[in-house]
Amino acid sequence: MKNRLRPYYPLLPVFAAYLVLFLVGRNVTGMWQLAATLVFYCALGQAFNIFLGMTGYVDFGYVAFLGIGTYGMATAITGLAGYPQLGLGIVAIGFILAIVMATLLSMAVGAVALRLRGAYFAIATIGVNEGFRYLIEGANLWNGSSGMIFTAQLNEILGRDLSSRIMTFWADVMVLFIAAAAAVVTLLYMKSKIGYALTALREDEDAAKVMGINVTKYKIIAFITSASFAGTVGAASWALKTPYVFPPEVFEIHYTIEAIIIVMLGGAGTMLGPVVGALIYGISKYYLSIFLPGFQLFIFALVIIFIIVMFPEGVVGVIKGKTRNTAIAPYIM
Amino acid sequence: MLTVQALESGYGAMQVLWHPELEIEKGSITSLLGPNGAGKSTLLETILGSVRPWGGQVLYENRDITFLSSHRKVEMGLALVPEGKHLFPNMTVYENLLMGAYLKKAYEHREESLDIVYTLFPRLKERSRQMAGLLSGGEQQMTTIGRALMTKPRLMMLDEPSQGLAPKLAAEVFETIEKLKSDIGLTILLVEQNADASLGAADYAYIMHEGKIKASGTPDEIKASREIREAFLGV
Known part of the structure; x- marks a missing residue:
């Protein structure tokens, strides 16, 4: 019985870590904003890790x-503001729409960019981000560059x-749940055939191919999963x-x-890595901007060079x- | 077992294969020889599909498999041991071998496959808990061959398996290849720079040059033809 829970x-x-963040934010005066920022970083890292960590591909357009x-x-x-009787249902629809749209975008990007490898993939994805932004502004989608303000509708x-x-509380709690869900999905992937395929692909894509692994399929699975989590984080x-x-x-x-x-x-491809990375990054960014305002980015550059040289596999x-x-050992993955 | 007809492929705009023709008998060792840049590796990768064929035909057990994706071909019993030991360095030897049994059918037979691999390479059993990145060159080559065996292949293509190995270890690799044929009943397509050793193990040989098959014959015929040896093998 005990062993069945071990995985x-x-x-x-x-x-x-998430519980501590929540409790500290909730109970220590003035800490909620910092906690919320850290939770955002955790969710961002946990979602991104599903792609970057598991495949080793760097997406600069994430x-x-x-x-x-x-x-x-x-x-x-904005679209359903005329139906206030739907209430929170509209928020649920918003999340579904966020997932659907992120999935569609990731499929479009993935179909083209995932044919490229390594650095070529990274370079191609930089263009996606900028291109998409200018498409929205240029084609005047969603009000183009004037943006959308929907506080009144909410x-x-x-x-x-x-x-x-x-705005002040539940949105952050939702991000916390998204981060937790992303962690669960990461674990399920790691424990399944998908995880083995992705580990093989990350270690040596050519070898993975000759093992009969459909590398394209698994790259796309990881990409879409990671992108749809990112969509909910944005939402x-x-x-x-x-x-x-x-x-x-x-x-x-x-x-x-x-x-x-x-x-x-934190450690690409580990479960705990994005959390540790988010905490180190978020907390040091916060305090550096208080004690050494203006220098935080410079100091960060040094810290990151140091960490990459000393611990290429990340803290975890x-x-x-x-x-x-x-x-x-069973708790660290 | 495998017939290659008028195959074409290449990289970008550069065509590498110019209609090589190949016929591989079931249960034989076929050696593919030729100078650097002749297109030998490209031919193997095009057969497996990791380089996409442009045209021509690959028949495997009388089925046209030319344009199937490589994971389908592995499922059908084709295996490639790629050039330059492509191991998963942060996995143990055992985990590397198990990755070979990734596909469903291979996974169901993983225990017997593992037995076969450990019988063939007792050294790998001793080393099973060791990280693959820490193995010696010879052990790494054993692991790549063992891992390919775990896919339960019927036809194994080996790309330069003796490359970078000391002469004694290289000789062991060729012994292993002969055992793959005689003990396990595999059909082998072997690409090698080491013409003498390769011809010694082979039942039939093809000479490739500039993306085409220039000559073929039994090892004795190849060795006897001074013309072939001087023009293509430099021996």
């Missing part, structure tokens, strides 16, 4: 999936009280928390870079290596 042990430290998710939620709220649908509770953390969307903000490549840092820092990668064959 799920690696979820414990992840969930424990933020586009958060952006399209934000637009998905915005579309649902108030109308849910009432002023509930909608402000959502919750951007559209619901701050009910407006402007193309330059949601297609800001800066977020992709942060996601890459978080995953690499190192811990995993050190704790192999010890009692805590």
Whole structure:
């Protein structure tokens, strides 16, 4: 009986970290915003890890999936504002739309870009993000560059009280649940044939091919899963928390870079890595901007170079290596 | 067992294969020889489908498999041991072997396949818990061959299996290949730079040059023809 639960042990430290974040944010005065930021980074890292960590492919256009998710939620709220009787149903529809739109975009991008390997893939995806942003602005989709502001519609649908509770509290809790769900999916993938296929592909794609592994299929599975989680993160953390969307903000490549840092820092392809990476990155960014304002990016560059040279497998990668064959090994993955 | 007809393929705009024709008998070792850049590796990869064929035909057990995807071909019993030990370095030897049994049918037979591999390479059994990246060159080559065996192939294509190995280890590789034929009943297509050793093990040989088959014959015929040896093998 005990052994049947053992494969799920690696979820414990992840969930424990999320619970601590929630409790600290909730109970320590003035900490909710920091906790919410950290939760956002955790979700971002956990979602991105499903693709970057499991396949080893770096997607420089990842933020586009958060952006399209934000637009998905915005579309649902503005489009259905005339049906306030749907209430929270509209938020649910917004999430579904975010997932569907992120999935469609990832299929379109993946069909082209996933034929490329390594650096070529990375370069191609930089273009996707910028291209998509200019498409929205140029073709005047979703109001083009003037963006969408839908605070009023959200108030109308849910009432002023509930909608402000959502903006200040529930949106962040939703992001926390998304992060937890992404962790569960990561574990399920790792424990299944998908995980073995992706590990093989990450280690040596040519060898994986001659083992009879349909590498394209598994790359696309990881890409779509990761993108649809990103869509929900955008929908919750951007559209619901701050009910407006402007193309330059949601297609800001800066977020992709942060996601890459978080995953690499914590340990690409590990379960716990994105959480550790998000905490280290988020907390140090927060305090550096207080104590050394203006220098945080410079210091970060140094820290990251140091970590990549010293721990190429990330913090959790190192811990995993050190704790192999010890009692805590089953919890670290 | 395998017939290649007028195959064409290449990379980008550059055509590498110019209609080579090949016929491989079931249960034989066929050696494919030729200078660097002749297109030998490309031919193997095109047969498996990891390089996409442009035209021509590949018949395997009388079925046209030319344009099937490589994972379908592996499922049908084709295996390729790629050039330059492509192992999964952060997995143990055992995990590498098990990856070979990824496909459903191969997975169901993984225990017996593992027995076969460990009988053939007792050394791998001793090393099974070791990370593949830490093995010696010879052991790595054993692991790649063993891993290919785990896919339950009927036809195994080996690309330069003795490359970079000390002469003694290279000789062991050729012994292994002969055992694959005699003990396990595999059909082998062998690409090698080491013409002498390769001809020594082969039942039939093809000489490839500039993407075409230039000559073929039994090893004795090839060895006897001074013309072939001087023009293509440099021996």
